[in-house]
Amino acid sequence: MTTTANGADYTEAFVAAAAAILDEHLALDPVTATALGDHRFDDRLPATGSVARADELARRTARLDELAALPPAASAAESVDREILAHHLRRRVFELTELREHAWNPLEANPGTALHLLLAREFAPAADRIRSMAGRLAAVPATLTQARADLEAMPAIHVETAIGQFTGTRTLIATELERTVAAANDPGLRALIEPAAEAATEALTEHLAWLSDRLPEATGDPRLGPELFARRLRLTLDTDDDPDTLLARAESELERISEEIAETAARIDGGRPGPGQVRRVLDGLAAEAPTNHTIVGLAEQTLVETTAFVRERDLVTVHDDPVEIVVMPEIHRGVAVAYCDPPGPLETANLPTFYAISPTPADWPAERVTSFFREYNCHMLRNLTIHEAMPGHVLQLAHDRRCVAPTKVRAAFWSGPFVEGWAVYSEELMARHGFGGDALRMQQLKMQLRMTINTILDVRVHTRGMTQDEAMALMTGRGHQEEGEAHGKWRRSLLTSTQLSTYFVGYLGVRDLVAEVRAAAPGATEREVHDRLLAHGSPPPRHLRTLLGL
Incomplete structure (x- = not known):
């Protein structure tokens, strides 16, 4: 029997099985291993092909059988970890046998993330990372050859997107990798990496030509359909909701949020809510926009302000883990103005969390820059700082790192819905306590509208044949989104499935749990309630309910 610091018992049989299953998982998926902070497999790409x-x-499948044969769990915490681990295995079986993206999604074969992970953080000396890079680059030609043999009925939108992303990978080799090699100033390393880089670049060029040749005949349907979407929804988001239930909740929430944003706009604008008032108020707030020269300084200022506010109102315990505000790399710009980039949960090196802030891409015309910063205006940046940093992702992950358990299951298989759900909830929490006034409240509600409409798109596009015109009308009308952003979200709804629902599912889960904890402990302070929620790592909300004893 193993006992944690918080008193939860685990059977030794499960602790041993979990360690073996996780070790095998990291070896089978070396790119995920690197992202999580386990660097034993940094020189490999995943094996591909039908035999692999x-x-x-x-x-x-054998690991699922092994888990099922274990003796009964010794505690609720062990039961949760068992279910998280089994759920991951079931999800991977589903991906291999039913979803089969290797046969239709050309984005799956892009080695860009595998390469970028070795360059983005100094988790090891540059020489070690360059040697690992040489191993991954050497595997690129065979990986792409196999991808071409596997791919069949590809959707045109996936092929178009893959052409852009594979081009970015080729550019990464020529720029980011070259800068890292030049900074190392080691002729031996250069002699090692250059042949592998040249071969990988040639393979990427060949693959890009192949994709371009097949674009005219790419007629695959990007929509999953009702049955496959429903199964993926449960397995990706670890939710009990079926698509019909999820859609009904989203459409109900859309009505609530629309009423709240109209009432808030009326307070700012004066008078009763009326046609066009919400858009008029949002346009006025958008005029207070940063520039490429002021955006980083504004982010630094808002991080100081949000941290002080959380401490002053005693909303949640603040941990002083290292955070660095960095300028977003060029290859990531143009999508959002900010993101949180934490070190992997299995990382042993002492690395900071990055709060990345984005100037616009250098080649954007002036009118596009203006539009981007109207959308991500000064008030929206405050709301994004709440979501990405304080008390959102940065602070939640700091609490996560302090969770002690006898297995690494919750660390390795953390729940995206919980992580994003807490960040969305934290936006609402800060607005409710008055941070930023009604101007910030407008942006927070606009983001909630976007999150809710994303879920409606996700379900309706993949299960009900929603058209582009219908989607654009919903986003630009009820969601008050700019045309360019709405068009990008339409493409994303076709390129992904179930991912757009992550924020909404997670937010509802966290919001409901907060209410349950408050009802169970009516005398608890706000900080005590939130600290309880954040004390168990990042499990799916339905499992957190068990861990909280609700």
Whole structure:
């Protein structure tokens, strides 16, 4: 029997099984291992092809059987970890046998993330990372050859997007990798990396030509359809909701948020809510926009302000883990103005969390820059700082790092819905306590509208045949979104499935849990309630309910 610092018992059989399953998982998926902070497999790409997939399927299925044969769990905490681990294995079996993205999604074969992870953080000396990079680059030609053999009925939007992303990977080799090698100033390392880089670049160029040739005949349907979407929804988001239930909740929330944003606009504008008032108020707030020269300084200022506000109102315990505000790399710009980039949960090196802030891409025309910063205006940046940093992702992940458990299951398989749900909830929390006044409240509600409409798009596009015109009308009308942003979200709804629902599902889960904890402990302070929620790592909300004893 193993006992944690908080008193939860685990059977030794499960602790051993969890360690073996996680170790096998990281070896099978070396890119995920690097992202999580385990660097034993940094010189590899995942094995591909039918033989490798069959081997992985057999391994994952055997591990499920192994978990099912274990003796009963010793505690609720162990039961949760068992279910999280089994859920991950079931999800991977589903991906291999039913979703089969290797057969239709060309984005799956892009080695860009695998390469970028070795350059983005100094988790090891540059020489070590360059050697690992040489190993991954050497595997690129065979990986792409296999991808071409596997791909069949590709959707045109996936091929178009893949052409852009593979081009970015080729540019990464020529720029980011070259800068890292030049800074190392080691002729031996250069002699090691250059042949592998040249071969990978040639393979990428060949693959790009192949994708371009197939674009005219790419007629695959990007929509999953009702049955496959429903199964993926449950497995990706670890939710009990079926698509119909999720859609009904989203459409109900859309009505509530629309009423609240109209009432807030009326307070700012004066008078009763009326046609066009919300858009008029949002346009006025958008005029208070940063520039490429002021955006980083404004982010630094808002991080100081939000941190002080959380401490002053005693909303949640603040941990002083290192955070660096950095300028977003060029290859990531143009999508959002900010993101949180934490070190992997298995990382042993002492690395800071990055709060990345984005000037616009250098080649954007002036009118596009203006539009971007109207959308991500000064008030919206305050709301984004709440979401990405304080008390959102940065602070939640600081609490996560302090969770002690006998297995690494919750660290390795953390829940996206919980992480994003807490960040969305934290926006509402700060607005409710008056941070930024009604101007920030407008932006927070606009983001909630966007999050809720994303879920409606997700379900309706993949299960009900929603058209582009219908989606654009919903986003630009009820969601008050700019045309360019709405068009990008339409494309994203076709390129992904279930991911757009992550924020909404997580927000409802966190919001409901907060209410339940308050009802169970009516004398608890705001900080005590939130600290309880954040004390168990980042499990799916339905499992957090068990861990909280609700």
